[in-house]
Amino acid sequence: MMKRWQVMKRLLPMLAIFTLLLAGCGREDLSVLKPQGPVAQGQFDLIKLSISIMLVVLVIVFALAAFVLIKFRRRPGQTEMPEQVEGNFKLEVIWTVIPLVLVLVLAVPTVKEVFAFGEDHSNDDNAIKVKVTSHQYWWEFEYPQYDITTAQDLIIPTNRDIAFELKTMDVIHSFWVPSLSGKLDTNPDGTINKFSFSAPNEGVYLGKCAELCGPSHGFMEFKVKSVSQESFDQWVTAMKEPMVPIEDVALAETFKNQCLTCHAVGDQGGSSGPNLTGIGSRETVASILLNSDVAGEYTNPVEDNLKEWLIDPQSVKPGNKMPAPKDLGLTDDEINGIAEYLANYKLDY
Amino acid sequence: MDWLTTVDHKKIAILYLLGGGLFFGIGGIEALLIRLQLIKPMNDMLDAQTFNELITMHGTTMIFLGVMPIVFALMNALIPLQIGARDVAFPFLNALGFWTFLFGGILLNLSWVMGGAPDAGWTAYTPLSSSMYSETHGVDFYTVGLQIAGLGTLIGGLNFLATIITMRAPGMSFMRMPMFTWTSFVTSAMILFAFPAITVGLVLLTFDRILGANFFDVAGGGNPVLWQHIFWIFGHPEVYILILPAFGVISEVIPTFSRKRLFGYSSMVFATILIAFLGFMVWAHHMFTTGLGPVANALFSISTMLIAVPTGIKIFNWLFTMWGGQVSFTTPNLFAVGFIPTFTMGGVTGVMLASAPADFQFHDTYFVVAHFHYVIVGGMVFGLFAGLHYWWPKMFGRMLSEPLGKWTFWTFAIGFHMTFFVQHFLGLIGMQRRIVTYLPNQGFDTMNLISTVGAFLMGVGVIIFLVNIIRTSMKPIGVANDPWGDGRTLEWTIPSPPPEYNFKQIPLVRGIDAYWKEKMAGNTEMAPSEPVGPIHMPSPTILPFIMSLGIFIAGLGLMFSGEEFSNSFMSLIFNNWIVCGLGLLITFGCMLLRSLYDDHGWHIEPEELEEEGV
Numbered sequence: 001m002m003k004r005w006q007v008m009k010r011l012l013p014m015l016a017i018f019t020l021l022l023a024g025c026g027r028e029d030l031s032v033l034k035p036q037g038p039v040a041q042g043q044f045d046l047i048k049l050s051i052s053i054m055l056v057v058l059v060i061v062f063a064l065a066a067f068v069l070i071k072f073r074r075r076p077g078q079t080e081m082p083e084q085v086e087g088n089f090k091l092e093v094i095w096t097v098i099p100l101v102l103v104l105v106l107a108v109p110t111v112k113e114v115f116a117f118g119e120d121h122s123n124d125d126n127a128i129k130v131k132v133t134s135h136q137y138w139w140e141f142e143y144p145q146y147d148i149t150t151a152q153d154l155i156i157p158t159n160r161d162i163a164f165e166l167k168t169m170d171v172i173h174s175f176w177v178p179s180l181s182g183k184l185d186t187n188p189d190g191t192i193n194k195f196s197f198s199a200p201n202e203g204v205y206l207g208k209c210a211e212l213c214g215p216s217h218g219f220m221e222f223k224v225k226s227v228s229q230e231s232f233d234q235w236v237t238a239m240k241e242p243m244v245p246i247e248d249v250a251l252a253e254t255f256k257n258q259c260l261t262c263h264a265v266g267d268q269g270g271s272s273g274p275n276l277t278g279i280g281s282r283e284t285v286a287s288i289l290l291n292s293d294v295a296g297e298y299t300n301p302v303e304d305n306l307k308e309w310l311i312d313p314q315s316v317k318p319g320n321k322m323p324a325p326k327d328l329g330l331t332d333d334e335i336n337g338i339a340e341y342l343a344n345y346k347l348d349y
Numbered sequence: 350m351d352w353l354t355t356v357d358h359k360k361i362a363i364l365y366l367l368g369g370g371l372f373f374g375i376g377g378i379e380a381l382l383i384r385l386q387l388i389k390p391m392n393d394m395l396d397a398q399t400f401n402e403l404i405t406m407h408g409t410t411m412i413f414l415g416v417m418p419i420v421f422a423l424m425n426a427l428i429p430l431q432i433g434a435r436d437v438a439f440p441f442l443n444a445l446g447f448w449t450f451l452f453g454g455i456l457l458n459l460s461w462v463m464g465g466a467p468d469a470g471w472t473a474y475t476p477l478s479s480s481m482y483s484e485t486h487g488v489d490f491y492t493v494g495l496q497i498a499g500l501g502t503l504i505g506g507l508n509f510l511a512t513i514i515t516m517r518a519p520g521m522s523f524m525r526m527p528m529f530t531w532t533s534f535v536t537s538a539m540i541l542f543a544f545p546a547i548t549v550g551l552v553l554l555t556f557d558r559i560l561g562a563n564f565f566d567v568a569g570g571g572n573p574v575l576w577q578h579i580f581w582i583f584g585h586p587e588v589y590i591l592i593l594p595a596f597g598v599i600s601e602v603i604p605t606f607s608r609k610r611l612f613g614y615s616s617m618v619f620a621t622i623l624i625a626f627l628g629f630m631v632w633a634h635h636m637f638t639t640g641l642g643p644v645a646n647a648l649f650s651i652s653t654m655l656i657a658v659p660t661g662i663k664i665f666n667w668l669f670t671m672w673g674g675q676v677s678f679t680t681p682n683l684f685a686v687g688f689i690p691t692f693t694m695g696g697v698t699g700v701m702l703a704s705a706p707a708d709f710q711f712h713d714t715y716f717v718v719a720h721f722h723y724v725i726v727g728g729m730v731f732g733l734f735a736g737l738h739y740w741w742p743k744m745f746g747r748m749l750s751e752p753l754g755k756w757t758f759w760t761f762a763i764g765f766h767m768t769f770f771v772q773h774f775l776g777l778i779g780m781q782r783r784i785v786t787y788l789p790n791q792g793f794d795t796m797n798l799i800s801t802v803g804a805f806l807m808g809v810g811v812i813i814f815l816v817n818i819i820r821t822s823m824k825p826i827g828v829a830n831d832p833w834g835d836g837r838t839l840e841w842t843i844p845s846p847p848p849e850y851n852f853k854q855i856p857l858v859r860g861i862d863a864y865w866k867e868k869m870a871g872n873t874e875m876a877p878s879e880p881v882g883p884i885h886m887p888s889p890t891i892l893p894f895i896m897s898l899g900i901f902i903a904g905l906g907l908m909f910s911g912e913e914f915s916n917s918f919m920s921l922i923f924n925n926w927i928v929c930g931l932g933l934l935i936t937f938g939c940m941l942l943r944s945l946y947d948d949h950g951w952h953i954e955p956e957e958l959e960e961e962g963v
């Protein structure tokens with residue numbers, strides 16, 4: 001008994017160091033190992049528990065293996081036959097029971113957490129409801145309580161439960177914000193997956209599609225932007241404002257005929273493409289062209305990104321469903337004009 | 350020609366080895382291309398479509414056409430020898446199984462040159478794999494090719510079952526069978542239950558794609574999640590179909606090179622059966638994030654974790670086999686000993702994945718890629734390398750070079766850990782799998798670089814192994830019956846390579862590790878259980894080859910039945926099902942021929958046996 005405690009004493013600092021190591025890993029807005037909300041935290045606790053148990057198993061097996069391999073090497077000149085042992089009932093029972101106990105230690109919190117995660121918040125009046133619809137290769141976010149729809153950047157208020165309902169328009173995708181919560185698939189068969197998370201801190205979190213969905217699967221990212229309640233309210237108001245028109249009449253006409261058949265801006269347009277209201281203040285264009293006005297290695301102003309996208313959408317996101325504006329008959333000037341207009345379409349919040 | 354008509358299990362084993370080796374090489378090249386693409390962020394060496402084709406073909410090829418046939422090579426080479434039989438139960442079927450596998454594999458790989466490889470992942474989830482979203486013939490190659498190859502596997506599995514049940518030498522009760530035969534037996538039983546599931550799935554998907562059925566199409570009342578269930582009801586047992594024979598190999602190699610009998614033989618047998626049984630109960634752990642609900646997730650979590658128990662039994666039994674023995678580090682044993690920690694690591698991450706809420710974070714990330722490569726490469730491929738080095742002298746009558754073997758081990762093992770260890774962390778810091786590239790500054794760059802370098806080191810290991818094989822094949826045949834000196838089972842009692850009939854006289858088995866038991870009693874040979882007499886041999890035949898060719902043609906015909914060719918003759922023969930019909934005609938014709946024409950085989954007479962002076 002004493003001896004076993006000695007072993008534990010040696011293991012504990014190791015576990016502590018290991019936890020620190022894990023926690024040092026990756027970006028805060030992306031890493032599973034740096035959870036930024038209660039749901040991800042619960043999952044991370046389970047991960048820590050399971051890693052700890054498994055490390056104990058590994059240490060035992062590795063130590064035993066090292067011992068055996070060093071101690072029982074065949075030495076030169078050894079000719080006598082070793083004793084042929086059949087087995088040992090007691091030992092075998094021991095190493096059946098110990099794994100069983102370890103599994104039990106992991107199974108109990110697992111089951112607890114499974115049911116916690118399965119809780120349905122969709123009838124909770126306090127929760128913000130968001131209907132997520134995935135498309136090849138972009139994300140649509142609808143807020144039925146506010147009657148607004150946006151795409152790519154999911155804006156949420158801090159500290160509120162966000163109750164999600166997930167579905168897809170085409171193939172299976174999977175909705176994943178590593179630092180806020182584990183992933184859940186968007187199924188095409190009418191079964192709507194529901195779950196929820198909340199973000200206590202303001203910040204931008206990276207989200208990813210985690211299910212192979214075609215050539216641009218790797219580019220199907222999104223952002224979750226958690227903002228204060230006031231900002232969120234402002235954002236909702238701004239989203240509901242009517243469209244800011246383009247001044248140049250001819251360009252406005254082109255925009256309306258060629259772009260708004262699919263995209264919506266403010267109160268105008270269709271819904272088969274991503275909603276573009278306030279795209280100038282989004283984090284990215286097409287989810288992988290990161291917008292950044294800061295001078296330096298990664299300066300990519302929104303306007304440049306928009307132009308890059310509009311000039312050749314297929315080269316940015318192969319296989320995506322948007323027709324190239326050139327094929328629709330837009331001239332370079334028109335493309336530049338639209339890019340400029342959209343880049344300046346910012347929302348105040 | 351000899352090789353096209355052979356029905357000898359030893360030659361078929363070599364054919365499987367060649368075929369499996371070929372596809373393993375192709376799959377390996379695909380893996381290296383994938384890794385090369387991921388070496389740095391925003392790399393554009395490959396385009397996204399090609400990348401998806403590569404991951405799909407890499408996974409499919411490795412699992413169905415690479416390691417599976419190499420397992421079958423070992424099973425074919427050894428099961429009859431280990432149980433003291435002259436061949437498998439149905440030599441004709443054995444040949445047929447090989448040829449259908451080969452033609453299925455060729456069909457699948459033809460997709461590279463015939464207008465698009467499959468691109469929906471080796472799991473081919475619908476609707477991505479439906480003709481709506483995967484418009485080339487790629488997935489047709491996948492469904493049809495795998496059906497044909499799967500037919501071969503199923504035939505092989507049935508044959509091994511029949512062989513092991515009916516053809517054991519006198520005295521070899523089930524509880525005296527060598528562990529490799531045991532695991533092969535259980536594996537074959539799993540094939541029997543698992544492969545029909547995937548076949549049904551593939552047939553349904555073929556119907557959807559080629560004939561416009563609606564099994565998985567929501568608009569037509571179908572259900573895509575159904576595909577996931579069908580796929581994983583096969584897919585999960587499949588990974589145990591792969592790993593169990595490796596367990597068998599390890600259980601043979603470790604005792605030999607520790608000079609001790611296997612610790613806890615009966616618990617090993619029991620654990621094997623339990624793993625097989627549980628293997629069928631846990632398929633939905635691949636689907637935790639599909640949204641099955643908390644009850645299902647909880648149940649599948651727990652049943653999955655339970656597999657750790659029999660697996661643990663095995664690991665400790667191996668360790669205690671070495672305890673008190675005299676462990677020598679030959680190449681086969683290096684791989685076997687290397688297997689233990691590597692597989693254990695794959696196993697523990699498996700238990701971590703089993704915890705459903707944690708899996709919401711792990712699923713479809715590089716953590717999973719790391720996990721299953723630890724199990725499949727660190728477990729199964731290490732096991733195969735151990736088995737190949739161990740039995741090479743028996744199969745070919747020549748010893749592989751030990752120094753080269755050790756180089757293979759060290760480069761491969763170090764490369765392996767470099768490649769896959771860091772992937773655990775890549776997954777945990779947010780890198781999803783199956784992505785063609787990634788943005789810089791996410792913390793992924795260095796680890797991906799390490800991973801790629803490691804992959805090439807593994808490649809070096811494989812090349813050293815090939816060099817070893819080529820060098821060895823220059824040497825003359827002629828190693829002793831028992832070249833390692835400590836062989837314990839029946840295959841080591843006969844010459845290397847064994848004569849066509851294996852055993853001049855079927856041996857009498859007096860205990861576990863039959864040969865070793867005789868050695869301990871001071872005998873150098875097995876006691877025979879029958880007098881020397883004429884040995885009945887099956888005749889060689891080309892029919893299995895032609896039958897498989899027929900199925901191959903029918904498959905092509907089916908795939909292109911709806912194609913619009915620019916050439917009117919091609920349209921005529923494909924669109925009117927003429928090609929498909931012709932293929933089937935060939936196959937059924939061969940069957941008819943086989944039924945009508947009675948072939949009694951031939952005999953090797955006792956005098957000839959004496960002449961060979963065995």
Ligand code: HEM
Binds near residue numbers: 381411472
């Ligand atoms: C030379 C050693 C190998 C390397 C470097 C390697 C590397 C890779 C890589 C980079 C992926 C893609 C991960 C992704 O983005 O999805 C992958 C996937 C995969 N590998 Fe390997 N692999 C190797 C050997 C094997 C072997 C021997 C097997 C099986 C017997 C195997 C089975 C698979 C499977 C099933 C997939 C998943 C494919 C899919 O996503 O559809 N690999 N491998």
Ligand SMILES: [Cu+2]
Binds near residue numbers: 174
């Ligand atoms: Cu996706």
